[in-house]
Amino acid sequence: MSPLTSFKLSELANILEAELDGNPDIEIFGLSSLDLASEKDISFISRESFIPQLQSTNAAAIICSKALSDHYKGSKLISDDPYLLYAKCSSLFKSKPLQNPGISKLASVDSSASVADSAVISNFVSVSKNSIIEDDVILMPGVFIGNDTVVRKGTIIHSNASIYESIEIGEGCIIHSGVVIGSDGLGFAKESNQWVKIEHLGKVLIGNNVELGSNTTIDRGSVGDTVLGDNIKIDNLVHIAHNVSIGSGSAIAANSAIAGSTKIGKNCTLAGCTALVDNIQIVDEVHITAKSLITKSIKESGIYSSGTPFMKNSDWKKNAVGFKKLHKLSKL
Amino acid sequence: MSPLTSFKLSELANILEAELDGNPDIEIFGLSSLDLASEKDISFISRESFIPQLQSTNAAAIICSKALSDHYKGSKLISDDPYLLYAKCSSLFKSKPLQNPGISKLASVDSSASVADSAVISNFVSVSKNSIIEDDVILMPGVFIGNDTVVRKGTIIHSNASIYESIEIGEGCIIHSGVVIGSDGLGFAKESNQWVKIEHLGKVLIGNNVELGSNTTIDRGSVGDTVLGDNIKIDNLVHIAHNVSIGSGSAIAANSAIAGSTKIGKNCTLAGCTALVDNIQIVDEVHITAKSLITKSIKESGIYSSGTPFMKNSDWKKNAVGFKKLHKLSKL
Amino acid sequence: MSPLTSFKLSELANILEAELDGNPDIEIFGLSSLDLASEKDISFISRESFIPQLQSTNAAAIICSKALSDHYKGSKLISDDPYLLYAKCSSLFKSKPLQNPGISKLASVDSSASVADSAVISNFVSVSKNSIIEDDVILMPGVFIGNDTVVRKGTIIHSNASIYESIEIGEGCIIHSGVVIGSDGLGFAKESNQWVKIEHLGKVLIGNNVELGSNTTIDRGSVGDTVLGDNIKIDNLVHIAHNVSIGSGSAIAANSAIAGSTKIGKNCTLAGCTALVDNIQIVDEVHITAKSLITKSIKESGIYSSGTPFMKNSDWKKNAVGFKKLHKLSKL
Numbered sequence: 001m002s003p004l005t006s007f008k009l010s011e012l013a014n015i016l017e018a019e020l021d022g023n024p025d026i027e028i029f030g031l032s033s034l035d036l037a038s039e040k041d042i043s044f045i046s047r048e049s050f051i052p053q054l055q056s057t058n059a060a061a062i063i064c065s066k067a068l069s070d071h072y073k074g075s076k077l078i079s080d081d082p083y084l085l086y087a088k089c090s091s092l093f094k095s096k097p098l099q100n101p102g103i104s105k106l107a108s109v110d111s112s113a114s115v116a117d118s119a120v121i122s123n124f125v126s127v128s129k130n131s132i133i134e135d136d137v138i139l140m141p142g143v144f145i146g147n148d149t150v151v152r153k154g155t156i157i158h159s160n161a162s163i164y165e166s167i168e169i170g171e172g173c174i175i176h177s178g179v180v181i182g183s184d185g186l187g188f189a190k191e192s193n194q195w196v197k198i199e200h201l202g203k204v205l206i207g208n209n210v211e212l213g214s215n216t217t218i219d220r221g222s223v224g225d226t227v228l229g230d231n232i233k234i235d236n237l238v239h240i241a242h243n244v245s246i247g248s249g250s251a252i253a254a255n256s257a258i259a260g261s262t263k264i265g266k267n268c269t270l271a272g273c274t275a276l277v278d279n280i281q282i283v284d285e286v287h288i289t290a291k292s293l294i295t296k297s298i299k300e301s302g303i304y305s306s307g308t309p310f311m312k313n314s315d316w317k318k319n320a321v322g323f324k325k326l327h328k329l330s331k332l
Numbered sequence: 333m334s335p336l337t338s339f340k341l342s343e344l345a346n347i348l349e350a351e352l353d354g355n356p357d358i359e360i361f362g363l364s365s366l367d368l369a370s371e372k373d374i375s376f377i378s379r380e381s382f383i384p385q386l387q388s389t390n391a392a393a394i395i396c397s398k399a400l401s402d403h404y405k406g407s408k409l410i411s412d413d414p415y416l417l418y419a420k421c422s423s424l425f426k427s428k429p430l431q432n433p434g435i436s437k438l439a440s441v442d443s444s445a446s447v448a449d450s451a452v453i454s455n456f457v458s459v460s461k462n463s464i465i466e467d468d469v470i471l472m473p474g475v476f477i478g479n480d481t482v483v484r485k486g487t488i489i490h491s492n493a494s495i496y497e498s499i500e501i502g503e504g505c506i507i508h509s510g511v512v513i514g515s516d517g518l519g520f521a522k523e524s525n526q527w528v529k530i531e532h533l534g535k536v537l538i539g540n541n542v543e544l545g546s547n548t549t550i551d552r553g554s555v556g557d558t559v560l561g562d563n564i565k566i567d568n569l570v571h572i573a574h575n576v577s578i579g580s581g582s583a584i585a586a587n588s589a590i591a592g593s594t595k596i597g598k599n600c601t602l603a604g605c606t607a608l609v610d611n612i613q614i615v616d617e618v619h620i621t622a623k624s625l626i627t628k629s630i631k632e633s634g635i636y637s638s639g640t641p642f643m644k645n646s647d648w649k650k651n652a653v654g655f656k657k658l659h660k661l662s663k664l
Numbered sequence: 665m666s667p668l669t670s671f672k673l674s675e676l677a678n679i680l681e682a683e684l685d686g687n688p689d690i691e692i693f694g695l696s697s698l699d700l701a702s703e704k705d706i707s708f709i710s711r712e713s714f715i716p717q718l719q720s721t722n723a724a725a726i727i728c729s730k731a732l733s734d735h736y737k738g739s740k741l742i743s744d745d746p747y748l749l750y751a752k753c754s755s756l757f758k759s760k761p762l763q764n765p766g767i768s769k770l771a772s773v774d775s776s777a778s779v780a781d782s783a784v785i786s787n788f789v790s791v792s793k794n795s796i797i798e799d800d801v802i803l804m805p806g807v808f809i810g811n812d813t814v815v816r817k818g819t820i821i822h823s824n825a826s827i828y829e830s831i832e833i834g835e836g837c838i839i840h841s842g843v844v845i846g847s848d849g850l851g852f853a854k855e856s857n858q859w860v861k862i863e864h865l866g867k868v869l870i871g872n873n874v875e876l877g878s879n880t881t882i883d884r885g886s887v888g889d890t891v892l893g894d895n896i897k898i899d900n901l902v903h904i905a906h907n908v909s910i911g912s913g914s915a916i917a918a919n920s921a922i923a924g925s926t927k928i929g930k931n932c933t934l935a936g937c938t939a940l941v942d943n944i945q946i947v948d949e950v951h952i953t954a955k956s957l958i959t960k961s962i963k964e965s966g967i968y969s970s971g972t973p974f975m976k977n978s979d980w981k982k983n984a985v986g987f988k989k990l991h992k993l994s995k996l
Binding site: 362363364365367368375413415416418419420422423425426429436438454455456472473474490491492506508509510541543545546547563565566567568569581583585586587599603604605622623639640641642643644645646648649652653655656657658659661662 | 772844847888939982
């Protein structure tokens with residue numbers, strides 16, 4: 001239903017700065033995978049395991065590396081990094097519906113808040129006292145912005161996300177639906193067997209070009225702040241506790257959890273379902289495999305893992321019994 | 333506060349197609365567990381471990397199997413599958429408040445959207461451009477529906493769920509509160525140590541009679557779509573990544589995560605907190621035990637597991653030390 | 665931007681019932697960590713590992729134990745439990761903006777609902793039929809309250825939380841954004857390879873002084889109720905299934921999941937990412953370490969664990985291979 005965008009293959013080569021091998025005049029209307037592409041689409045190959053699909057694809061052209069280009073007779077764009085070329089190409093075919101700037105009549109903006117003329121404030125959005133919404137920000141329906149919060153240029157916050165008071169979100173961020181930023185951490189002292197709440201006096205500070213996946217939650221600092229650097233990419237349903245800090249360029253996959261006051265370096269990657277306990281430090285360039293639990297600081301970059309391999313349950317049961325005897329076995 | 337529903341035991345036997353043994357005229361006002369049932373309730377037993385409770389229950393009647401019927405002297409409905417009978421019985425006693433069809437004055441429906449006369453559009457709901465809301469759909473307060481999205485007959489979407497653009501949701505689905513469908517996946521290429529976003533051009537396609545638990549998130553496809561078949565049941569806080577496909581009849585318990593482009597067959601069950609890495613295939617009728625990590629394709633149906641048994645922490649520490657020496661031990 | 669609160673050190677000593685050692689007239693404007701505190705802040709030390717920071721802190725005064733007081737020459741408040749004193753002190757410096765009581769013109773309250781005059785009903789809140797909102801309750805923007813639900817005195821529910829019908833929430837609770845209470849559990853019977861839904865006829869009953877972290881989900885009972893006692897603290901993204909019961913004083917850290925009908929005793933603690941399978945009982949005073957899976961009832965209080973230690977991936981791979989041979993090794 002969106003108006004169709006199209007490019008000649010020569011235009012794509014030009015925009016994407018790729019080498020063109022084939023018919024420059026082919027009209028390309030979309031981007032798709034090798035198996036799903038129609039004769040109007042460009043496709044791409046970034047792994048050797050997909051070579052067999054090069055024979056059967058209907059794509060009008062493909063994006064590939066020099067090394068793989070011999071496997072495909074049709075028109076192609078050749079690049080040292082075809083996956084990067086694919087990423088850049090994807091943005092050309094993404095239709096982003098125009099949103100009219102301005103404040104919906106069904107929104108609520110406090111009179112003390114500052115909203116740029118070019119910002120979009122949708123239905124059922126609340127912008128609270130003294131908050132600042134900068135140029136080209138888009139707040140989708142149902143977003144809540146607490147008091148004294150700043151959302152910088154060009155950031156989009158998707159529907160039903162909740163941003164508490166005194167939060168700073170940088171430029172060009174993408175915050176997906178249901179994200180919560182600024183809730184209190186799990187901080188309590190005990191007195192006569194009752195929990196006494198530690199009030200969270202800190203903020204959450206988020207850098208530029210950060211993307212947060214849907215329903216991810218980021219707690220505010222207790223004393224001091226929770227801090228995310230620039231260019232951080234976090235997936236869905238990730239928990240970032242109070243006073244965590246994450247270095248720029250790091251990425252965290254879905255359902256992971258980082259406990260309180262833990263510090264993650266730059267350009268780290270955490271695969272899905274990883275967990276880091278509280279009060280540890282992880283240096284730059286650390287990579288953690290799926291579902292690992294990290295219980296101590298990591299002082300050397302590299303790849304780290306915990307857990308066991310999976311197997312048939314009948315085999316697993318026998319090995320699991322063995323695990324219970326490991327303290328004896330290891331004395332052999 | 334809801335009006336009371338009641339059935340004679342003979343009516344229940346008739347509706348549920350069960351064998352009646354006892355007083356057909358007992359009036360039944362509700363359904364409850366053996367320990368909580370009052371003299372006005374029917375109860376049920378589906379596991380032998382509950383036999384002792386048959387002596388002490390106050391229930392007016394019970395649902396049981398032929399095999400267990402000798403353990404209970406009172407009135408009963410007998411069935412080959414008492415758990416199934418209990419499920420069917422539960423729907424008789426569920427009060428579903430009437431909702432008046434129509435669009436709330438506090439909702440926002442774009443003029444280009446199509447909303448059936450019998451649909452319920454509650455307060456603070458946004459229905460965006462060109463979306464289609466079919467007969468008997470209920471959108472509870474705070475639901476967001478993006479552009480070009482279709483919600484088919486009889487589906488209910490609970491409060492504060494967010495459905496992005498170009499999503500298709502089938503007939504008779506139940507989408508619980510806080511669910512997000514159609515957010516972008518964690519897809520990025522790297523250029524000079526900066527992440528370059530892969531725009532997600534695909535959709536999410538959901539079949540009929542699918543139930544999604546609260547705060548579950550389903551990402552849209554990057555190229556190609558994320559696809560859920562019919563009759564799929566997903567629990568709370570589950571992550572379904574971009575381009576995942578799930579076969580009909582499969583069920584996934586809470587806090588599980590399925591990574592990008594992984595394909596799950598039909599009639600599979602994943603227990604809670606399981607994780608599947610990206611780009612693998614799981615055949616039909618695979619069952620995965622709680623908290624397992626599946627790192628490779630599974631080509632044979634059956635039960636699969638990973639992890640270790642739990643034990644006292646003092647014992648665990650000794651065995652955990654042994655795990656570190658396993659590479660030496662296994663050379664013995 | 666909030667008005668500044670300040671206390672003389674002598675006032676703090678008085679309010680917090682602590683021993684003062686130093687200058688009683690120092691004016692304290694805030695509370696911060698040793699490394700971040702300015703000359704206007706009080707700070708605290710609760711672990712010996714922070715002793716080196718006592719030399720370099722700019723804090724105006726510190727909270728410490730008798731044992732550690734010799735390490736700091738400046739003014740201090742001395743306490744047997746400095747962490748508890750810190751917790752109490754934090755509440756003095758938390759600015760809680762005044763909210764005007766009353767019902768926003770942009771909210772929707774059913775005429776059959778009862779809302780106390782002192783309650784705050786914010787923008788885009790729905791309060792449904794026969795619900796009761798007691799004194800001093802605050803419902804932040806976008807909160808949904810279903811039919812026949814009760815929210816007792818002094819409870820705050822943060823933005824975009826969803827509370828289904830027939831839920832009872834006690835006094836003085838804090839429910840963070842995106843929380844869902846009362847959704848259906850994953851309960852189905854099978855008939856000819858199709859799932860048959862078990863309707864959830866029960867409620868969720870929540871005691872007093874309970875705190876629920878953001879995007880946590882609590883399912884209603886199928887038959888019988890889901891029950892949380894008093895003084896329970898639950899972190900973000902936690903799943904509490906249908907018919908779970910949790911004893912008073914227990915705490916559950918982020919991304920944990922408790923499966924259906926499981927019962928947790930009093931004063932238990934579950935670290936992050938733990939999972940408990942369905943239909944088990946955990947006695948009082950049980951503590952479970954991070955990412956453990958508990959598959960059987962625990963009848964003795966203590967600390968329990970599962971999983972393996974983490975290590976470099978290259979080492980882990982070798983040990984993981986050994987795990988597969990454990991059933992043979994354990995026969996040695």
